[in-house]
Amino acid sequence: MNSELKFIHTADIHLGRPLSFAGNPSQELLDIFNKAGENALKNLVDKSIKYEVDFIIIAGDLYDLEARSVKSSRFFLEQCRRLKKENIPVYIISGNHDPAGKKREPFEMPDNVHFFSSETAETKIFSKNNLKAVRIIGQSYREKFESRSMYSYYTAPDKALLNIGVIHTGLDKESKRYVPLSKSDLLSKTEIHYWALGHIHQNIEVNTESPAIYYPGTIQGRDINEIGKKGSLLVNVDQNLNIETKFMPLSPVVFKNIQIDINNRSEIKKISDLEKILIKKAKNVLDDLEKTEDEFINGFIVRWTIKGRTEINQYIKDNRKEVEDNILSELRRKFADQRPFIWSHSLVLRTADNLPQLDELKKNNKIFKEIDDLIKEIMKDDKLNEELIDEWGKIWQGSREDEDRESERFFADKDLKKEILDEAEKIIISEIIEGGDLN
Numbered sequence: 001m002n003s004e005l006k007f008i009h010t011a012d013i014h015l016g017r018p019l020s021f022a023g024n025p026s027q028e029l030l031d032i033f034n035k036a037g038e039n040a041l042k043n044l045v046d047k048s049i050k051y052e053v054d055f056i057i058i059a060g061d062l063y064d065l066e067a068r069s070v071k072s073s074r075f076f077l078e079q080c081r082r083l084k085k086e087n088i089p090v091y092i093i094s095g096n097h098d099p100a101g102k103k104r105e106p107f108e109m110p111d112n113v114h115f116f117s118s119e120t121a122e123t124k125i126f127s128k129n130n131l132k133a134v135r136i137i138g139q140s141y142r143e144k145f146e147s148r149s150m151y152s153y154y155t156a157p158d159k160a161l162l163n164i165g166v167i168h169t170g171l172d173k174e175s176k177r178y179v180p181l182s183k184s185d186l187l188s189k190t191e192i193h194y195w196a197l198g199h200i201h202q203n204i205e206v207n208t209e210s211p212a213i214y215y216p217g218t219i220q221g222r223d224i225n226e227i228g229k230k231g232s233l234l235v236n237v238d239q240n241l242n243i244e245t246k247f248m249p250l251s252p253v254v255f256k257n258i259q260i261d262i263n264n265r266s267e268i269k270k271i272s273d274l275e276k277i278l279i280k281k282a283k284n285v286l287d288d289l290e291k292t293e294d295e296f297i298n299g300f301i302v303r304w305t306i307k308g309r310t311e312i313n314q315y316i317k318d319n320r321k322e323v324e325d326n327i328l329s330e331l332r333r334k335f336a337d338q339r340p341f342i343w344s345h346s347l348v349l350r351t352a353d354n355l356p357q358l359d360e361l362k363k364n365n366k367i368f369k370e371i372d373d374l375i376k377e378i379m380k381d382d383k384l385n386e387e388l389i390d391e392w393g394k395i396w397q398g399s400r401e402d403e404d405r406e407s408e409r410f411f412a413d414k415d416l417k418k419e420i421l422d423e424a425e426k427i428i429i430s431e432i433i434e435g436g437d438l439n
Helices: 027-050 070-085 183-188 271-291 320-335 358-364 366-380 382-392 414-435
Strands: 005-010 055-059 090-093 113-115 122-128 131-138 162-168 194-198 204-207 212-215 231-237 243-249 253-261 299-309 341-352
Touching: 005 027, 027 070, 027 231, 027 253, 027 341, 055 131, 055 162, 055 194, 090 131, 090 162, 183 204, 183 212, 194 204, 212 243, 253 271, 271 299, 271 320, 271 341, 320 341, 341 414, 366 382, 366 414
Parallel strands: 005 055, 055 090, 090 113, 131 162, 162 194, 194 212, 253 299, 299 341
Antiparallel strands: 005 231, 122 131, 204 212, 231 243
């Protein structure tokens, strides 16, 4: 390859999928939420033109549904026409949300757009300065679930050109739904320089050496579980095929989980004291945004979690839902109309009455020490972990994979298990102390 290359790797755009925001925002905020997905894609196209990229790769799930929204498809058509004017091609594989690619498009796309076949791995050649520069190898999903491993058919005759493989996968060898393969499978294809992956909604560096393996994540979070800035990868390739990536934030709306620990904070004596802390934290979030160079963020959707043993639990424990709703309303009143805004999605009070110093209790009481040891053993032992989840019931037996998980179930990762067990330990100790049963 005789010249440098620059391209954008994106995925999981999910056009047509609404944001989940909770509550009843104003019409102005509702418009921002409803247009967030389209605006994130427009931001991507703006950046592509600004940086004069050579091409764009979309690694699956351009649309949220197999039956395309006509409105979303027309919007995508308009963006592709903008790219055509700048001579920027777009290479697309379909994923599990939008299988069969071009066959289901309600509009004829311009000739700078290529949907890869769902029947076989296909290679497209990108040329620069009238010379072949890149091989892009891809294959679309045929149906919602795709059990073909695919990668073994991603072949290139040599490494003279930049070879890019595009796959929509969860990188799970045992998966029967989302292209079963592993990281080692991709590493074994030494002729591929860059694996452009889709399906996982987080920006992940799977492998930074050769071959480079990346997930860009989604370009706009859709619910409170997709926290943080979302965007795409700007990929630079020099004449020696060395690869550098840069994450580009694109999302107009950012979901945040803000957790505040008020454990034994003596200055918090009333609900009004807690409100002051939350208001100060919200102002800090907006102040921090002003200090960044992020040009696209319109605001935040926040889930607040307040935890700890505190004096004000006396006002909370018998009226928890009422207190939560009251504080939530106040936060919305103060920050929803600001620009940038904070829309408070929810507020959860995980508070309890004050306890004496827990470490001292464990040190000086055999019962408390045994409880602590048992919890540590549960966290270390896989069999005890399984028994724990069985005891918690089916609601906690959801799949690790978000898209496989039923809406009424949860998946408890290691951190969540520890948090629940730590709180259970405190509740048990509190009950023993209050019951006076220490012998």
